[in-house]
Structures are given as C-alpha cells and as structure tokens.
Amino acid sequence: MSDFLTIQNATRRFGGLVAVDDVTTRVDHGQLVGLIGPNGAGKTTLFNLISGFTPLSSGDVHFKGTRLNGMKPNRIARLGIGRTFQNLRVFPNMTVFDNVSVGAFGTHPQSALDALRSGSKRAETISERVWQALERTELAYVATDLAANLSYGKRKYLEIARALAMQPDFLILDEPAAGLNDSETLELANFIRSLHADGLTIMLVEHDMGLVMSVCERIVVLASGKKIADADPDTVRADPAVLEAYLGTDE
Amino acid sequence: MIDPYYLQQLVIGLSLGMTYALMAIGFTLIFGVLNVVNFAHGEVYTIGAFASLVLITAVAPPFVAVVVFALAIGALAGFSLERIAFKPFRRFTDEASLKSRAMREATLLSSLAVSIIAREAIELLFGSQQQAVPFEYLINQPIHLGPVIIVTGDLIIFGISALMLIGLQFLLTRTHVGLSIRAVSNNPLGARYVGINVDRTIIMTFVIGGMMGAAAGILVGLYYGVIFPAMGFIPGVKAFVAMVMGGLSSIPGAVICAIILGLSESVAVTFISSGWADMVAYGFLIVTLIFFPQGLFGARRERV
Incomplete structure (x- = not known):
C-alpha cells in the first residue's frame, strides 16, 4: 500500500458533544492540504487526533501503514509527524540552538558517550541538522539568543525549525498565521510553499482563508465536526x- | 592579616555549602520538570548514608567504592520514589489533567508519606540512635596549610561535589538526556510533540537528583561520623531554602545560594552558639520571600 495518511470514520466525543463526527479523509504523499472550518468546527480536535494528543472515540488513523490509535505523542513524532502549535510551545529559557537541538535529538537520540566523543558522527549529524533547520528558517543569526527574547513572529519560525530538525515526512501547522500581520502572513505563505517545493507533505489548519486559498492544492472543510467539502x-x-457554514442561511 | 580561624571556617562553610548544593540540585531539577516540591528528598540523603554504612560494615570496601555504591543506591532510591509517590498521579496525559493543580499537588502529600514511611522503616531496622561509623572511614584527618588547619573531608567533599556539578553541567547542556530535562521543564507538551518521552525524562530527573542526594548523605555522614534516621531533615530544609533563594528553577542560582548558606552558617557560629546557626537559613528564607519573591537569581517565569 502506498497510503500516506488515512483517516477513517474518525469520531471524538467529549461527553455529549461530538467534536469530530465520522470524518473520513486522506492525505497523499507530497500534498499540501488545508483544513478549514468556522470556530468550533473541530479542526484542532481532528489535528489532535492525528498527533496523538487526544484519543479517538472510534475510527482509525493510519500513517504509512502504522495504526496511530492509542499511540503516545512522542511515538507518533518519531514516526515522522512534526507539528507546531497555535499558542506557541517553544522552550523559553533555552537558546534557539538548543530548542532546535531538542527536535533533532528527539527523533535521533544520542547517548552521553556520543557527546563525549566530540568527533562522533552522530553528534555531527545532529548539529548539522540543527544548522540546516536554522538556516532554512533564517534564524541562524540568533542561534545563541534565548527563545524568550525572540519576537512573536520569530518564535513561530523557531517552532517550525524545531519541527524541521525532526526531519518529518509530514508536517502539521496549527494556525501559523494567527497573530501575524498581512506582510508577515505573505512571507509565511512563501515559506510554506518553499517547504512544499522541497517535497515535504504539509497539512495546514488555518483560520486565514486568504492564506489557505493561495497556498493549498486541496482543502478539507469541517463544520460542526462533520466533513462538508x-x-x-x-x-x-x-x-x-461551505458558504452556508461560514455565512449562515436565511431562515 | 586575617585570623586563620576565619579562613578555616570559610573552608568548612564551603564544603558544607557544597553538600547543600548537591541536595538543592535534586530539589530544583524535580521542581523544574514537575512543578512540585519533593518532600522525600531528605530521606534519599538518609538512605544513601545508611546503605553505605551497611556496605562499610559488611565488606569494608575502599572509599571510592563506597561513593560509587552511594550513587547507585541514590539512583535506585530516586527511581523508586518516582514510581511510588509521583507516577500514580500522572495517569492521565490530557491537557486538563496536566494543568490540574490538585493532581500535581497530591504528590506533596504522597512524597511526604513516603518520607515518613522511609524514616520510620530505617528507625525500626537500625534504631533511632546514632550509628557508629568505623574510625578508618572517617574523613577528618587534619591537614596543615600554613596556619590553617582543615581536614581531608573538606577537600574530598569539595572535590567530589565539584566533579558532580561539572558532570551535571555537561549532562544538561550537551547530552540528549539533559536537553530533554530542560525541554520538559520549559514546556512538557512541546517536548512531547518533538518526540521526547516525558515519562522517561521524569524518571531520569529523579535518578540524577537521587544520586546527588545520596552522595551528599554519605559524605556528610563520614565527615561528622554521625549517621541517624532523621539526619536528612535539616539538610532537606537547607536545600529547600537554597532552591527558593535561587529562584525555584535556576540550578546556578540554587548552587550559589547553597554555598552562601553554608558559608554564612559556618561564619555565624563564631558569633552565635551553634544551636542558633540553623536560624541563619530560616532568616535568609524570610528575607528572600519578603524582598525577593522571585528569588535572587530567578528569571521572571514565563507562561507561553
């Protein structure tokens, strides 16, 4: 099977509320897919179901042939799914370089012994991966700054850099444009396009319709937990x- | 010329401060990753001392072997403590449970319970009186440095503690385990999503804290020749004060404050009776809480 990510009848209930209701969809290798919907449509929940933060009530999620149901987030991350957060989760009291190193280490563990042998191949691969990610996100010049001292926009790129250092096959971006102004959003759109051009499969959960429409080749629309388009x-x-979901209908 | 007596007190204070620092690091690391105070930390210190004493009386190994054994026991004690008192309250990993204060703070009581049980168990096994330490293991042979007289223990404690601090620094900044510990302290959820096994990282934190605590226990035990079931309480309190003074989650802060505490106590006994020397720590704690509620070295804690 050449399946990349498949979601079958995914359902998540919180008490009586059905946040994600029987959603079936798929992402193919190399795609850039957008996930949109009005507030409370279940975008973030669906996203959390994929990355393992929230367990499924029923249904299945498979990634490259592996069933993700019930798997812990750190295991899922190691399978090659990187994600960023709507409300950033960088490590504020660590340097930019160390923040990204955590990503590189997370999927490529190194023992204390490796670190001692400074010439070790593994240590080299890791620092190489960190610098690559930093250069890709244009953060190399602030590598030794504390993450807490970066601007909000830069911290967004730092989160992406950290995910890139994991060398994921699949990158999920949770509302990356939230809190950015128009020119920053434009810059971000170009950046996402360039990541995609490099062959990365990306899912974009976004509120900003302009960004999604201009960047994505395919769009999944959720409303009240159901897939409507x-x-x-x-x-x-x-x-x-879709129009109805976003604008409402006349009675 | 400074009275040699003061120099001598400074040397003693420095080695005393180093043992507080070893204890304070355990507190600080655990507070960093879990945001709770581990009340059983003093018992790790006691267990390190007692287990080593048992080894000494049983096989009389070389001194280095005693220290290595104490480290191993400390690692085991830290691991067991985490499994018994902390793990059961981390059953749920969803965001609501992670943020629940009740879930976290329940471990205040569970660690206190483990600490009481451990202390009572040691008392049942060995009795509450002081244990005799074989004379040849005491590290108190005098060394004359010009007019100043110090003992071997001052050098040994300073040396071993310094080595452990350097090792810790290397671990935290250069290795996978250390980066994981710092990442989890900064943001546990973020860490989870870049592939870090948070559970294992928490265990490692307890293991490292346990090793440092147990090492401090046996070193102090052999320095004063005094090993008894309640010996961990006072150093535990001092280490806690050092952690608060240092700003709760700053390791350099805790180490510096622990050394300041050790130095002030040993200089203080010149002027006040040694029974009152413990008041120095409590005085520091009160002054810190009133005038520096963030600690002397605590950066403003950021919530993202």
Whole structure:
C-alpha cells in the first residue's frame, strides 16, 4: 500500500458533544492540504487526533501503514509527524540552538558517550541538522539568543525549525498565521510553499482563508465536526454548503 | 592579616555549602520538570548514608567504592520514589489533567508519606540512635596549610561535589538526556510533540537528583561520623531554602545560594552558639520571600 495518511470514520466525543463526527479523509504523499472550518468546527480536535494528543472515540488513523490509535505523542513524532502549535510551545529559557537541538535529538537520540566523543558522527549529524533547520528558517543569526527574547513572529519560525530538525515526512501547522500581520502572513505563505517545493507533505489548519486559498492544492472543510467539502480551492470557494457554514442561511 | 580561624571556617562553610548544593540540585531539577516540591528528598540523603554504612560494615570496601555504591543506591532510591509517590498521579496525559493543580499537588502529600514511611522503616531496622561509623572511614584527618588547619573531608567533599556539578553541567547542556530535562521543564507538551518521552525524562530527573542526594548523605555522614534516621531533615530544609533563594528553577542560582548558606552558617557560629546557626537559613528564607519573591537569581517565569 502506498497510503500516506488515512483517516477513517474518525469520531471524538467529549461527553455529549461530538467534536469530530465520522470524518473520513486522506492525505497523499507530497500534498499540501488545508483544513478549514468556522470556530468550533473541530479542526484542532481532528489535528489532535492525528498527533496523538487526544484519543479517538472510534475510527482509525493510519500513517504509512502504522495504526496511530492509542499511540503516545512522542511515538507518533518519531514516526515522522512534526507539528507546531497555535499558542506557541517553544522552550523559553533555552537558546534557539538548543530548542532546535531538542527536535533533532528527539527523533535521533544520542547517548552521553556520543557527546563525549566530540568527533562522533552522530553528534555531527545532529548539529548539522540543527544548522540546516536554522538556516532554512533564517534564524541562524540568533542561534545563541534565548527563545524568550525572540519576537512573536520569530518564535513561530523557531517552532517550525524545531519541527524541521525532526526531519518529518509530514508536517502539521496549527494556525501559523494567527497573530501575524498581512506582510508577515505573505512571507509565511512563501515559506510554506518553499517547504512544499522541497517535497515535504504539509497539512495546514488555518483560520486565514486568504492564506489557505493561495497556498493549498486541496482543502478539507469541517463544520460542526462533520466533513462538508473536500476539493481544490476553486471548487470549495463555490460550494454552497461551505458558504452556508461560514455565512449562515436565511431562515 | 586575617585570623586563620576565619579562613578555616570559610573552608568548612564551603564544603558544607557544597553538600547543600548537591541536595538543592535534586530539589530544583524535580521542581523544574514537575512543578512540585519533593518532600522525600531528605530521606534519599538518609538512605544513601545508611546503605553505605551497611556496605562499610559488611565488606569494608575502599572509599571510592563506597561513593560509587552511594550513587547507585541514590539512583535506585530516586527511581523508586518516582514510581511510588509521583507516577500514580500522572495517569492521565490530557491537557486538563496536566494543568490540574490538585493532581500535581497530591504528590506533596504522597512524597511526604513516603518520607515518613522511609524514616520510620530505617528507625525500626537500625534504631533511632546514632550509628557508629568505623574510625578508618572517617574523613577528618587534619591537614596543615600554613596556619590553617582543615581536614581531608573538606577537600574530598569539595572535590567530589565539584566533579558532580561539572558532570551535571555537561549532562544538561550537551547530552540528549539533559536537553530533554530542560525541554520538559520549559514546556512538557512541546517536548512531547518533538518526540521526547516525558515519562522517561521524569524518571531520569529523579535518578540524577537521587544520586546527588545520596552522595551528599554519605559524605556528610563520614565527615561528622554521625549517621541517624532523621539526619536528612535539616539538610532537606537547607536545600529547600537554597532552591527558593535561587529562584525555584535556576540550578546556578540554587548552587550559589547553597554555598552562601553554608558559608554564612559556618561564619555565624563564631558569633552565635551553634544551636542558633540553623536560624541563619530560616532568616535568609524570610528575607528572600519578603524582598525577593522571585528569588535572587530567578528569571521572571514565563507562561507561553
């Protein structure tokens, strides 16, 4: 099977509330998929179901043939799924370099012995990966600064750098444009496109319709936990169900 | 010319401060990753001393072997403590439970319970009186440095503690385990999503803290020749004061404050009776809490 990410009948209930209701969809290798929906549509929950933060009530999630149900987040991360957070979760009291190192180490553990032998191949690979990620996100010049001292926008890139250092096959970005101004959002759009051009499969959960429409090749729309559309941007934009979900209908 | 007596007190204070520092690091590391105070930390110190004493009386090994044995016992004690008193309250990993104060603070009581049980168990096994330490293991042979007289223990404690501090620094900044510990202290959820096994990291933190605590216990035991079931209480309190003074989650802060504490206590006995010397620590604690509620070295704690 060449399946990349498949979600089958994913359902998540919180008490009486069905946050994600029987959603079936898939992401193919190399795609750049957007996940949108009005507030409370279940975007973040679906996202948490994939990354292992929230367990499924029923249904299945498979990534490259491995069933993710019930797997711990750190195991899922090691399988090659990197993610960023809507409300940032960088390590404020660590340097930018160390923040990214954690990502590189997380999926590529190194023992104390490796660190002692400074010429060790593994230590070299790790610092190489860290610098690559830092250069990719243009953070190399602040490598020794504390993460807490970075601007908000820079911290977003730091989170992406940390995820990139994991060398993931699949990157999930949770509302990366939240809190950014228009020019920063534009810059971010170009950055996401360039990551995609490098062959990374990306899922973008986003509120900013402009960003999603301009960047994604396929868009999944959720409303009240249900999938209501799954198509290319132009089709989604014209879909009456989507318009209804976003604008409401006249009684 | 300074009276040699003061120099002597400074040397003693320095080695005393180093043992507080070893204890304070355990507190600080654990507070960092879990945001709770581990009340059983003083008992790790006691267990380190008693286990080593048992080894000494049984096989009379070389001194180095005693220290290595204390480290191993400390690691085991830290591991068991985490499994018994802390792990059961971390059953749920969803965000609500992680943020629940009740879930976290329940470990205040469970660690206190483990500490009482451990102390009573030691008392049942060995009795509450002081244990005799074989004379040849005491580290109190005098050394004359010009007019100053110190004992071998001052050098040994300073040397071993310094080595452990350097080792810790290396561990925290250069290795996978150390980066994981710092990452979990900074943001446990963020750490989880970059592939870090948070559970294992917490165990490692207890193991490292336990090793340092147990080493401090046996070193002080052999220095004063005094080993008894309640011996961990006072150093535990001192280490706690050092941690608070240092700003709760700053390791350099805790180490510096522990040394300041040791030095002030040993200089204080010149002017006040030694029974009152313990008041120095409590005085520091009160002054810190009133005038520096963030600690002397504590950066403003940021919530992201």
